[in-house]
Amino acid sequence: MANLLRDGDPTQLGPYRLHARLGEGGMGQVFLGRSPGGRLVAVKVVRPQLADDAHFRRRFAAEVDAARKVGGFYTAQVVDADTDATPPWLASAYIPGPSLHQAVHDHGPLPLASVAVLGAGLAEGLAAVHACEVVHRDLKPANVILAEDGPRLIDFGIARALDATSHTQTSAVLGTAAYMSPEQAAGQQVGPASDVFSLGCVLAFAASGRSPFGEGPVHAVVFRVVHTEPDLSGLPAPLAGLVAACLAKDPAARPGLEQVLGHLTALASPGGGPGHGAWLPEALTHVIAQRRTLALTAFEQPAAGADGGAPRTTAPSQLRAAQPRAAQPLLADERRRMRGAGPLHPAAAYQIAVYVMLALLGLISVSVVIHQLVAFDDAGRMRLSEIYWDIDDSNEEISLIMLVAQIVSGVGLVACWLLWFHRVRAVAEQLAPGRLRYRPSMAVFGWFIPIANFWLPKQIADDVWHASSPPGRGGGMAPAGLLHTWWALWLVTLLTWPLFWLDWTDFLSTDSDEIDGETYRAYEFAQETWAILAVHVLAVPAVIVTAWYVRRLSVMQAAKLSGANR
Numbered sequence: 043m044a045n046l047l048r049d050g051d052p053t054q055l056g057p058y059r060l061h062a063r064l065g066e067g068g069m070g071q072v073f074l075g076r077s078p079g080g081r082l083v084a085v086k087v088v089r090p091q092l093a094d095d096a097h098f099r100r101r102f103a104a105e106v107d108a109a110r111k112v113g114g115f116y117t118a119q120v121v122d123a124d125t126d127a128t129p130p131w132l133a134s135a136y137i138p139g140p141s142l143h144q145a146v147h148d149h150g151p152l153p154l155a156s157v158a159v160l161g162a163g164l165a166e167g168l169a170a171v172h173a174c175e176v177v178h179r180d181l182k183p184a185n186v187i188l189a190e191d192g193p194r195l196i197d198f199g200i201a202r203a204l205d206a207t208s209h210t211q212t213s214a215v216l217g218t219a220a221y222m223s224p225e226q227a228a229g230q231q232v233g234p235a236s237d238v239f240s241l242g243c244v245l246a247f248a249a250s251g252r253s254p255f256g257e258g259p260v261h262a263v264v265f266r267v268v269h270t271e272p273d274l275s276g277l278p279a280p281l282a283g284l285v286a287a288c289l290a291k292d293p294a295a296r297p298g299l300e301q302v303l304g305h306l307t308a309l310a311s312p313g314g315g316p317g318h319g320a321w322l323p324e325a326l327t328h329v330i331a332q333r334r335t336l337a338l339t340a341f342e343q344p345a346a347g348a349d350g351g352a353p354r355t356t357a358p359s360q361l362r363a364a365q366p367r368a369a370q371p372l373l374a375d376e377r378r379r380m381r382g383a384g385p386l387h388p389a390a391a392y393q394i395a396v397y398v399m400l401a402l403l404g405l406i407s408v409s410v411v412i413h414q415l416v417a418f419d420d421a422g423r424m425r426l427s428e429i430y431w432d433i434d435d436s437n438e439e440i441s442l443i444m445l446v447a448q449i450v451s452g453v454g455l456v457a458c459w460l461l462w463f464h465r466v467r468a469v470a471e472q473l474a475p476g477r478l479r480y481r482p483s484m485a486v487f488g489w490f491i492p493i494a495n496f497w498l499p500k501q502i503a504d505d506v507w508h509a510s511s512p513p514g515r516g517g518g519m520a521p522a523g524l525l526h527t528w529w530a531l532w533l534v535t536l537l538t539w540p541l542f543w544l545d546w547t548d549f550l551s552t553d554s555d556e557i558d559g560e561t562y563r564a565y566e567f568a569q570e571t572w573a574i575l576a577v578h579v580l581a582v583p584a585v586i587v588t589a590w591y592v593r594r595l596s597v598m599q600a601a602k603l604s605g606a607n608r
Contacts, residue, residue: 047073055131056124058085067184067197070129074136082136083121084196093129106132111174116167118187118196137194138334140326142248143183147602149325151251154278158309159321160186160193161245165303167195168241172234172299179232181240182221183247188322190330219263220253224291227264235293238302242288243272250276252512254289257601280309389465393596396462397589399455404585406447407578413440414546414575422564424555430563434547441547448543460486462592463499466506469599474509478502495536500529510598520598528591531584538577546574 045063047053051073053060058075064084065072069092075085092098103125109132110120123132142160146152152160164186171178178185180197187194219227223239226232246254254272255263272289274282284305290296297305320327417437425433467485471478480488480502488498503525511520535542549570554563 052087055085055087056122056127056133058083058122058133060085075133082138083133084118084136085131085133086197088130090129099125099130102130105176108174108176112171112176116163116192116194117170118194134196137187137189137196139187139189139194139330140333141184142186142188142193142244145188145322145326145329146183146248146251148329149323152248153323154249154281155310156322157245157249157278157281158306160188160248161241162303162306162310163193164195164241164244165299165306167193168234168237169299169303171195172237177232177234178237178240179226180218181237181244182218183244186244188326188330190327190334192321219260219267220255220257221247222264222267223293224268225293227267233293234299235296238288238296238299239290239293241302242285242296245281245288246272246274246277246285249278249281249285254285389462389469389596392458392462392465393592395458396455396592399451399458400585400589402451403448403455404582406444406451407581407585410441410444410448410546410578411575413437413444414571414578418567421567424553424557424562424564427554427561427563430565434550434565437550438545438547441545445543445545452542460489463502466510466595466599467502469603470506470509473599473602478505478509496533503529507595507598510595510602512598512602524587524591524594528587531580531587534580535584538573538580541570541574541577542581544570544574546571549574 047060047063051060051063051071055073055075057078060073060075062074063071064074070087070089073085073087075083077083088102092102106120106123106125110123113119118134118137120132120134124130125132140148164181168178168181178195178197181195185195185197187196221240221243223232223236226236243254246252253263254274255266255270256273257263268291272286274285277285284297284302287295287297288302322330420433464482464485467478467482471482480498484498485502488502489495491498504519504522507522507525508519549568550565551568552563552565554561556562
């Protein structure tokens with residue numbers, strides 16, 4: 043979806059007036075522009091650090107020249123470029139539709155008939171690319187646009203210019219490792235068969251909502267691409283065989299595009315192709331219609347202003363209200379992407395604070411347990427009264443210090459937890475607007491309502507977990523065993539919480555005896571003392587599971603937010 047231009051963005055490149063941002067990738071930013079004749083184009087502007095590389099410019103110019111020769115129904119044709127400009131840019135036909143990545147992220151996997159039409163169109167588009175002696179090299183869901191009359195390939199061949207630039211190789215690989223062929227991932231020569239492998243990955247994603255080689259650090263994904271078999275579970279049976287063939291490690295063992303096209307054409311429902319009516323689910327057809335309408339109306343030239351100047355070409359005020367200026371990505375997120383790590387969660391500071399307070403509470407609980415066990419080793423041993431009272435005073439002093447530390451860490455944990463839980467509830471509302479129960483404020487107050495706090499926070503947590511679940515599950519919730527385990531430990535902790543704050547030395551019983559005129563004393567553990575010990579032992583797994591739950595939920599939300607913003 044288009045966002046308004048940011049401060050410092052160009053407003054004119056060549057003959058094209060730029061109106062909005064469409065996105066960005068490893069090479070640079072993409073803007074929505076309009077030609078003097080009124081045609082909408084997607085203008086890709088090369089990043090400054092790449093533009094300063096003479097070798098990149100030469101390769102980029104050669105690849106653009108080759109890409110301009112590519113035609114066909116299922117490619118977004120390159121219509122103009124200036125590789126000598128500062129910065130270099132290229133313009134391609136604008137396709138008013140979501141990327142395959144965005145469509146699956148927002149609406150789940152496509153039905154088999156839609157996947158068949160998608161694959162047939164992509165196969166035909168790749169054939170047109172290969173006929174011009176160009177290899178796409180970067181076929182992935184983000185480079186497939188879903189249009190009303192079929193899919194469109196974008197960015198064909200341009201990735202080769204990035205591959206030739208050593209200082210950009212890492213960043214270029216980050217978004218594409220899961221869709222690279224083994225030979226490309228290994229840095230070997232690639233040909234049309236490499237695009238067939240990537241096509242198999244894209245088809246698997248479209249049908250299942252995930253890459254057949256999973257997610258994670260780049261090096262781990264590349265290893266799976268090169269050495270392990272793909273995970274094709276969940277693929278419809280009529281499609282699984284074709285995808286498996288496309289994903290053969292040996293390029294020579296993969297089917298040709300003609301075979302792929304024939305197989306997918308047979309799978310497509312009769313009359314279900316782009317030329318015979320809607321080929322996508324109704325929800326996606328509606329999204330495409332909305333984007334087409336916005337593209338036709340948002341930049342429509344009104345009459346000239348009263349001063350007789352040139353017609354205004356800015357978006358109407360309604361668009362400004364609906365699409366606030368996008369924020370620059372965090373530098374921390376860019377560094378994490380370079381390392382192959384996931385993006386930061388919006389509540390990362392609260393998350394770290396929760397980790398610190400959990401660790402502190404766990405450490406104190408372990409210390410209390412050790413102190414009690416050491417004291418137990420001395421229980422029942424008769425000592426002179428003077429020695430006994432010294433030991434008793436020492437135990438009480440240590441216990442008091444730990445009790446104060448427990449109170450401080452407990453209050454800190456409650457405060458950090460409420461801030462974090464309220465923030466993840468707000469993020470969940472952003473991911474699933476209007477679909478969560480209760481007001482966001484209940485993420486704080488719900489914990490303090492007597493009796494209701496036995497179930498109300500769990501209902502909120504269930505909704506948050508569901509809204510944060512990865513795409514591709516058909517709207518279902520991610521496995522929630524960790525969520526349920528955390529809640530079970532919380533309930534036990536809630537029921538035994540009063541014992542956690544008691545001073546265990548207050549429950550020691552004392553025995554005394556007179557021996558040779560001297561008073562001897564000994565202390566014994568009462569049942570209450572053992573109960574307090576058990577509660578502190580229970581705090582350790584509760585802390586570990588809670589930290590694990592916080593991490594898992596934060597990772598899911600950060601990944602889903604990152605996908606929604608692509």
